[in-house]
Amino acid sequence: MFRLRRSRLFLFLAVFAIVVLYHFTSFGDLGYGDDTSVQGLKNLASTSTSPTEANPALDESTVYSDATTKEPTAGDTLSDASGAEAPRDKQGASTASTPSVKDIDGGSKTSTTEELSPSPEDRDVEEPIGPKNNTKSEEEPATVAGTPAEPVIDTSTDIHGHGRLEIIAADDDGVQKIHWSQLPEHFPIPTKSLIQLPTGKAKAIPKIQHFKFPNETSEEKVAREAKLATIKKTFAFSWDGYRKNAWLQDELSPVSGKHRNPFCGWAATLVDSLDALWMLGLKAEFEEAVEAVRKLDFTTSIRNDLPLFEVTIRYLGGLLAAYDLGGSKYKILLDKAVELAEVLMGAFDTPNRMPMTFYLWKPTFASQPHRARTRTILAELGSLSMEFTRLAQITKETKYYDAIARITDEFEKWQDKTKIPGLWPRQVDASGCKKPESIYVSPMTSSAQKGATFANEQYPQIPGASDANSQGSKVGNETKNVERSLDEESNRSSTKNGGDIEERPVSVDSDTSSESARPKPDCVAQGLNSPPGAGWDDFTIGSMADSVYEYLPKEYMLLGGLEKKYQTMYEMAAEAIKKHLLFRPMIEDENRRLLVAAQLSTSGKPNTPRDPKMRSEQSHLGCFAGGMFAVGAKIFDRKDDLDIAKRLTDGCVWAYEMTTTGIMPEHFLVVPCVDMEVCPFNKTLWYEQLDPYHPRASPQTPVRQSTLIDDDKESSAQAGGKIGSSSSTASDLHATKQAALEKRQLGEIENDKLIQTGKEEKAEELTDRASDSAVNQETDRNTEDDDEADQKTAKTANETASSLDPQDNPTRTTVEGEAAAPVLPVVEAYTPPPIPSQEEYALGRIRGEKLPKGVTKITASRYILRPEAIESVFIMYRVTGDDYWRTKGWNMFTSIHHFTRAEFGASAISDVMSDTPYPMDEMESFWLAETLKYFYLLFSEPDLYSLDDYVLNTEAHPFKRPK
16 A cells, blocks of 8 residues: 555656656747746757757748747846856756846836827737848848858747836855857848948037026025035935945935845946036046946846846946046046947847847847847837947947937838828837738637637737747647738727627638648838837827937937938927927916927827827926927027927926925826917816716706606606605606606605505506516526416415515405505615715815816826926026026925935935825936936036037936037
């Protein structure tokens, strides 16, 4: 018996081991799920090296991957370039530090919490997997040493990376780190084909700054310098908190005194603040920080992916700006900038040279061919130009400029072909590969209804992708692959927004179990485009799109006006923004003519219901637009745009003034004016938008209740009865026969005969209902004879009638001795609480949510120390010389300083509408790099770092303009 039990135990363990082994070998290609194994990476490497060996059914002319590389999470431990595993302990577990991962929402320059609701067509689609584009220039070599002639292009699933991804690294003492190494490019650009920097003398660009600022009195100067000193002390306090508690870490946690590393662990606050230290005159602190930069190693990171946009604007921009301000004396800053840029250049090694915005830098992944995503954030793709251009100008290395110039060229080609010509949607297909879509059908559907119709309820699926990588793989190996063109899918999806879902016959392949039976997708080269299956595109100049427009006039200035396309693209975008996105919010002060930029969603098809859809949301990120329009108005001589700039900036100033704390929330909804010129405050319109589902009614009688009253009177008239002096209101109505009874329950009825008639009618009705109920039950069960059903029906009716009298005897005898109708008990009717009127409901929301006049919802009430509003206020002062902007700026500073002050620095707060907002214990690097820098420059001498000498990137890093 003991041996038998041991045998069973051994058998169980053997089965368990086989299952585990199967798991790590079958899914080792990392194509599906969250499991990562070193063996899987080895399998992937061998597949990529010899794709035809892994699948003999594929010929050498068209190679596509059925085993795509899964983008690793931050906690994955990967092998190095040679395929060797990380050191492991005796039990086989990796001894490499396994960091914890925490996704941080809201910190990224392009982040958003409240987005436009996606349309049915705009669901996430896994990126197509296809062959490398074989179209090459004549000079381009056919092969690259160390790579296959037809490399397998890895296109991982289209799930966006995270600009901010907090990594809590474990103790890694004694563990060898994985480092980036230079690898041969899969898609190199021949030297002769590189796009060169514009050459020649810079053009004369009109001045930005006001030509003559008003002279200040001695008292005014003292007051201004006192404010300047307060701002400088605030900066020094936060810097000292970082220096003592989070040195060489990305960010300080100002409440707890701890730190966090959401941006690769390269001391983001330190690098981001280098130029600010110099500009504020903190030279000793600057020298110390420069020495600390020597310790940074950009060839390794605690993150597996590098957020290209965030790393470029914060690190690369910060190093280059500090190098410029330091008079090119601090060579270590340029050396580190080049070191970082060489790592980032690998992200551009794609068939169409559009970058991977979340770059898998480790050699195991970087050695594989990749393609850009089919769903790329607009700002992350189009906001790299200034930093790489400035690096190319300093180093004279053309490849840096070539990398971003190709992106600009693609945006230029696409600009007048989008669904709103002049603007780009905030999600972009940057893959350069157009493929037909297909969907998976449930095996139950395909086997039971082969060739039949079905509703469009399946997710799109990539043709040729392995089951392990597919959305449809969850349903089993017998899942059938069905091809459908993009146009047909878009037409079918459009029926979901109104009416019934259209059903179409779909042909199903009889056998798709073998690799050879799968259709090989054609990859048609394309430029930038809307994401596949996106029936609707979202357009905005706020979150996820802002800096792509901001960089057009700034890149023009940085290139000395030698590249005309940036002016042309900006002017086309500015006109589209004014025509389609700008609106006037309805506020209490009619004389204050503000402007706000909305979000717009459109299908691009004429005569589509509710197209376009406007979301009248004001966001803090969108507050940069006032400064952008002001700069564009000056350098491109667009005088009318200066008024647009003033109104946009003042709209953000108002957003600060309207809140409890005097600080603008992240974003909120407002009532748009019907007329852009005349817009008095309309309280009724405001209430309607606060309660859009309540029909219009007088405050005394809500419509829903008055409707019941009208229906009640109509029912009574149909019954032929007269209610006499009844003054009550019916709360619920049923059939015509019970109208009189309900009136008796809800009010006084003078006619006693009517009471008796109501009782008889009610008893008769209940008898009929009982009969119908019994018949229905009999029909449903279908188990008894008709005679039995009749007996049960009669019995049920009698019991029901008897139950109506509170006495034991269900009937009573009149004087004549005749049986009377059952006596009905008087039951007090349920009276529901009154439905609040529209005004009552609106006032309740206003009090509960502390909504200012004209605001319908605070969609995100936090403040994370953002700089965009004060950025535009600073620019407006430098452009106009109007002291109005200094006054407003100081009010903004005092509010921020009061409510964000923490023990070790300044903290983001959770709710600007609260009297005592809760500190979030976060201090982003842009608090020092941007927000306090703009406050300082606002109150400095106007010629200090003049906008005619420097151009600031989206992280407020100043680059020298060519003269």
